[in-house]
Amino acid sequence: MARLCLSLPNDKQRSSLSCLETVEYIVLADELIGTMLGNYRILAPLGQGGMARVYKARQENLDREVAVKVLPPWFAADQNFVRRFNQEAKLVAKLSHPNIVTVHDASEYRGHLYIVMQLVDGGTLKQRLDQLNAQGRTMDFLEAAPLFIQLASALDYAHTQGVIHRDVKPVNVLLDSAGRPILSDFGIAKVLQYNRDQLTRPGAGVGTPEYMSPEQCQGGTVDGRADIYALGIMLYEALTGRTPFLGDNYPALAHSHIYEPPPRPSSINPTVHPAVEQIILTALMKDRQLRYQRASQMGDALEQVLQMLPESNQARKSSSGIGIVAIPPQTYPPPPPPMAQSHGPTSTPIAEISPVLPPQHSPVQATHTCPNCYYMNKPHMRFCTRCGTPLNICPTCREPNIAGNRFCTRCGRPLHMQGRQ
Numbered sequence: 001m002a003r004l005c006l007s008l009p010n011d012k013q014r015s016s017l018s019c020l021e022t023v024e025y026i027v028l029a030d031e032l033i034g035t036m037l038g039n040y041r042i043l044a045p046l047g048q049g050g051m052a053r054v055y056k057a058r059q060e061n062l063d064r065e066v067a068v069k070v071l072p073p074w075f076a077a078d079q080n081f082v083r084r085f086n087q088e089a090k091l092v093a094k095l096s097h098p099n100i101v102t103v104h105d106a107s108e109y110r111g112h113l114y115i116v117m118q119l120v121d122g123g124t125l126k127q128r129l130d131q132l133n134a135q136g137r138t139m140d141f142l143e144a145a146p147l148f149i150q151l152a153s154a155l156d157y158a159h160t161q162g163v164i165h166r167d168v169k170p171v172n173v174l175l176d177s178a179g180r181p182i183l184s185d186f187g188i189a190k191v192l193q194y195n196r197d198q199l200t201r202p203g204a205g206v207g208t209p210e211y212m213s214p215e216q217c218q219g220g221t222v223d224g225r226a227d228i229y230a231l232g233i234m235l236y237e238a239l240t241g242r243t244p245f246l247g248d249n250y251p252a253l254a255h256s257h258i259y260e261p262p263p264r265p266s267s268i269n270p271t272v273h274p275a276v277e278q279i280i281l282t283a284l285m286k287d288r289q290l291r292y293q294r295a296s297q298m299g300d301a302l303e304q305v306l307q308m309l310p311e312s313n314q315a316r317k318s319s320s321g322i323g324i325v326a327i328p329p330q331t332y333p334p335p336p337p338p339m340a341q342s343h344g345p346t347s348t349p350i351a352e353i354s355p356v357l358p359p360q361h362s363p364v365q366a367t368h369t370c371p372n373c374y375y376m377n378k379p380h381m382r383f384c385t386r387c388g389t390p391l392n393i394c395p396t397c398r399e400p401n402i403a404g405n406r407f408c409t410r411c412g413r414p415l416h417m418q419g420r421q
Contacts (some may be wrong), residue, residue, distance in 0.1 A: 032070065036060075037109045040068050040116060050237075051084075056119060060247035066104060067120070071113040082113060089115045091163060092186045099154035101174065101184040120184070122177050125171035131240060137267055139238040142277060145306045147173075147181045148235050152299030154183045155231065159224035159295065166222060169211045170237070209253040210243045214286050217254035225288040228295050232283025239276070240268040244284065258286070275305045278388030289398055297400060301383040308385045368392070368403035379404030 032042045032055065042058040046067060047054045052075075057068040073082040089106035096102075105116040125147070132139055151173065158165065165172075165186060174182040207216050213229035216222055237243050244262035247253040262284050265272040279301045285291045292298040368377045368391055370384035382400050383390055390400040392415055394408035401415060403410055408415055 014199050017199070032112075037068060037070070037112060038105075038107055038116050040066065040114075042068065052115075057116075059116070065119045067117045068222070069115045069117065073111055076108075076111055076113050085113050085115070088186055095158060095161060096161065097154050097157045099150045099180065099182055100158065105111050116229050117184070118156065118182075120174035120176050120182050122175035122179065124171050125173035125175060125181065125234070125238075128175065128389050129170055129241075133241055138241045141273065141309075142306075144235065144238045145302050147179075147230065148238075149182060149299045149302050149306075150181050151231060151234075152295040154181075155224065155227050155295035156299070158183075164222060164224050165230075166216070167207050167211075168227050168234065169208050170234055173234075201270070209247075209250045210245070212254070212257060213288070214258045215288060217257045223288075224295065225291050225293065228283050228298060229288070231295065231298065232280050234261070234292075236265055236280050236284070239272050239280075240265050242268065273309070275308070275384070275386055275388045276302075279383075282388060282390075293399060297382060301388055304381060304383065305388070322367065377403055 020376040033044060035042055037057070039061050040059055043056045043065075044055065044069060045056060046056050052069045052071050055068045055070060057066050058064070059066050060129060071081065071085055075085070086106070089103060093103040093106070094099065101120065102116065102118040103115060129139065151168075155165065155168070163186070165183065167185065168183070172183065172185045173401040174184050176182060201296070206224075207213075207230075209217075211230040213222070213226040216226055216373045233243055245253055245256035245257060245260065265277050265280055266274070279298065282301075283291055283298055292301070342414065366380070368379060369375070370377060370389055372389040373384060375384055375386040377384055377391060379402070381391060381403050391403040392405060393399070394401060394411060394413060394415060396413045397408060397411040399408055399410040406415060407413065
């Protein structure tokens with residue numbers, strides 16, 4: 001009977017409900033199977049989330065299968081949870097991206113609040129990683145890169161819409177039958193812009209300890225760079241078979257995130273390419289201003305390494321390309337800079353100037369030397385294709401710029417000319 005009590009969300013609610021009431025809820029939840037919630041017939045349970053249970057269902061009027069997330073009765077009786085639930089539905093319903101779960105509907109029926117989403121039938125990234133671990137293997141970079149490039153695109157899009165996820169982790173990455181990753185469960189996502197209802201305390205440490213950024217662990221303000229940190233943790237886990245920090249409790253994990261450097265991925269899996277390792281370590285910087293400032297930058301760096309590896313080019317030629325869906329980040333308006341800007345006069349950022357000369361006038365393409373490994377990079381690269389180091393960081397706002405730029409695309413200030421040949 002005690003095991004059933006553990007199914008309740010937290011200690012406070014466990015203390016307010018008896019084991020008998022818990023059993024009654026579980027029976028009630030089971031009784032939803034075969035019943036109707038509005039237009040949706042509940043078919044089978046799919047999983048249990050932090051604040052809801054997810055079922056497979058059929059939308060009778062359109063004859064299609066969907067996923068339905070249902071709030072337990074005691075949550076529906078709490079107006080704070082109701083507002084949070086409604087916020088989730090409205091928030092995600094506004095997002096339209098091939099790698100973000102689609103919300104079809106949200107409503108209430110006989111005391112049950114529910115949200116209806118697309119049904120993704122290929123399992124989760126966590127299940128895939130567990131499968132590889134059971135075989136004594138880790139995910140190959142050629143499998144991981146397309147997944148994480150798409151997830152970076154999804155996060156970059158969400159961030160430009162003013163939404164941060166706050167709980168990016170493998171169990172929240174669904175995989176469809178073609179292997180396309182779909183980011184789900186924005187249950188604790190929060191609109192970046194001012195929310196007059198203040199549904200969650202600013203700076204509240206929410207998330208999953210293994211994937212929480214240092215600022216989340218410290219209860220500080222959180223922006224999209226916390227999601228980038230979590231994406232780095234997931235990539236680390238995919239390529240090494242474990243998260244960088246291990247601990248039995250939240251304080252131990254939080255201490256590691258805040259103070260301890262992560263072990264180099266290559267120390268666990270020697271086959272991790274140095275450039276990939278640098279990408280991971282950049283995403284996991286303690287100081288968020290030293291991380292990638294946009295998820296698309298991390299995706300671009302992964303794409304560059306993927307194109308650089310000869311085995312990936314061969315794999316792409318022989319692949320049908322299923323599951324590779326990349327939304328060009330430049331098609332979305334860039335979000336306001338999260339860090340403080342300089343106190344100089346404001347102006348519209350100067351556009352990237354890349355004069356194209358006729359072929360007869362430009363037989364030799366300019367190259368740019370990496371300040372870390374001295375590798376010669378092409379002028380359109382933001383990060384070194386060998387080691388992943390940013391090539392052209394603005395000294396004023398710290399924005400990583402394309403190597404060939406003379407002015408920062410964020411603040412318009414002149415850039416250093418070091419490394420140009």
